[in-house]
Amino acid sequence: MAAIPTTTSCYQERIATLQERLKLLLATSEASAGCPDDLELLEQEIQPVYAAIWAMYAEVEDDEG
Template sequence: MSTLPTTTACYQHRIAELQAQIQDLLLTLSDPPCSPAEVRHLDRQMQPLYAAIWAMHAETNA
């Protein structure tokens, strides 16, 4: 059974977008005071962004 090819041409642009979103979230953290609840909220927002970047990275280096 053949497999479908993985299309990675859009990854560079998508990774740049995700990195920009992460940078925006990190800038939010630099505005004191940031409560522990806010840090947890930002962490929950960042985790899927990092996961998406690493998934694309894994596909291109497999």
């Protein structure tokens, strides 16, 4: 069975959006006191962004391999 092709043409826009989200999260963290609760919340917010970037990377790598 042939693999379904992955459409990656929208990734440039999606990655730019994720990068802006990361910049906002980091700016927010720098503005806060950096208490452990703030850092835990930041990690919870960054984790899905990080996962989305790696998912796109994995799809692109699969297409090339």
